[in-house]
Amino acid sequence: MPMLDIKNLTLEIETGGTRVKALDKVNLTINSGEIRALVGESGSGKSLIVSAISGALPQKFHLTADRMSWKGKSLLSMPTEERRQLMRRDIAVVFQNPGSALDPSATLGEQLEESIPDELVEGKWFWQRRQSRRKSAISTVHKVGIKHHRHYLSAYPHQIPTDISQKFMLAMALISQPKLLIADDPTRGMETTTKTQVLKLLTRLNQTKSLSILFISHDLLAISSMCHSMTVLYCGQTVESGRMKMLRKRPLHPYTKALLDSAPSFQNDLPPKSLLPTLDGTIPSLKHVPIGCRLGPRCPRAQRDCVITPAVRRIHDHTYSCHFPLHMEKL
Ligand SMILES: Nc1ncnc2c1ncn2[C@@H]1O[C@H](COP(=O)(O)OP(=O)(O)OP(=O)(O)O)[C@@H](O)[C@H]1O
Numbered sequence: 001m002p003m004l005d006i007k008n009l010t011l012e013i014e015t016g017g018t019r020v021k022a023l024d025k026v027n028l029t030i031n032s033g034e035i036r037a038l039v040g041e042s043g044s045g046k047s048l049i050v051s052a053i054s055g056a057l058p059q060k061f062h063l064t065a066d067r068m069s070w071k072g073k074s075l076l077s078m079p080t081e082e083r084r085q086l087m088r089r090d091i092a093v094v095f096q097n098p099g100s101a102l103d104p105s106a107t108l109g110e111q112l113e114e115s116i117p118d119e120l121v122e123g124k125w126f127w128q129r130r131q132s133r134r135k136s137a138i139s140t141v142h143k144v145g146i147k148h149h150r151h152y153l154s155a156y157p158h159q160i161p162t163d164i165s166q167k168f169m170l171a172m173a174l175i176s177q178p179k180l181l182i183a184d185d186p187t188r189g190m191e192t193t194t195k196t197q198v199l200k201l202l203t204r205l206n207q208t209k210s211l212s213i214l215f216i217s218h219d220l221l222a223i224s225s226m227c228h229s230m231t232v233l234y235c236g237q238t239v240e241s242g243r244m245k246m247l248r249k250r251p252l253h254p255y256t257k258a259l260l261d262s263a264p265s266f267q268n269d270l271p272p273k274s275l276l277p278t279l280d281g282t283i284p285s286l287k288h289v290p291i292g293c294r295l296g297p298r299c300p301r302a303q304r305d306c307v308i309t310p311a312v313r314r315i316h317d318h319t320y321s322c323h324f325p326l327h328m329e330k331l
Helices: 046-054 080-089 110-116 125-144 149-153 162-174 192-209 219-225 244-247 254-261
Strands: 004-015 017-029 035-039 062-064 067-068 091-094 180-184 214-216 228-233 237-243 313-315 316-319
Touching: 004 046, 004 110, 017 214, 017 228, 035 046, 035 219, 046 091, 046 180, 067 162, 080 091, 080 110, 080 237, 091 214, 110 125, 110 149, 110 162, 125 149, 125 162, 125 313, 162 180, 162 192, 180 192, 192 214, 192 219, 219 244, 228 244, 228 254, 237 254, 244 254
Parallel strands: 017 237, 035 214, 035 228, 091 180, 180 214
Antiparallel strands: 004 017, 004 062, 004 067, 228 237, 237 316, 313 316
């Protein structure tokens, strides 16, 4: 049984007097110990999925799903307090805008120490427990690559640079020793050495502590080096999902292929200064989503049938939604 299991998640948003489906029957599963990438162009709905899982959607959004469960328990019918505990203890989220998630009136040290669940604090007496909190705060900031802990732990959020607040959010997420980490573009804007350090830390935690990770990023090279599986999203629809190796070798959906082909690091035989292949056009706005397969107007393989939403098809653990998939002759 998957740890996190989402089936046919639909999210409707009111925009300009009409209701649009920002997410349209999205499927996503994460197994214990798995690192799954969630990829797709800007505006495809990745952050909305994160908000839906964490229960952080505005009231006016209308969310439905055939299944949205954590270890078999429905998240949709879970009492608020239980859901809050789950998000505090088992699922940790690193949101895209680290600054806005921090309390401006408390120091980083206070916020970090407060995030440690009571059961992870050692000692019987107040002073022992305070020391234990301090010790884990220091060791966690070191783990995520923040060196001058004395300086940063006593600083307020507005006093620290963006890259430190990004690392700090990761520390806040990891300090509760979660079972699943949802990281929405955690390395965005980081310089290469810091990024490598963060990715190594996540891989190590996955291998040694069996931490499952939903890794959202635009960095396909990082994704292919650390993720076991990948779910591809286009304009609110899941187009393909499967093992990383399989998707890289034989993507079945034209969008997955276009996405992989657009990454320079994946193109070994590309002559210098040649143009990377990309799909014409851009992702449509929510007000103008095409009917059926939303990639239709941009898809090189589109035909008349594509105005009907393709069903999800499965080959072992590889799923895709396309009327005219690639590579079928080789399967
Ligand atoms: N609060 C909101 N109100 C209205 N529309 C929204 C809201 N949040 C997101 N959207 C719309 O939902 C769609 C998906 O947005 P989302 O931020 O989830 O994309 P994303 O894939 O995370 O993009 P990025 O890679 O840039 O973070 C976009 O068209 C966006 O404009």
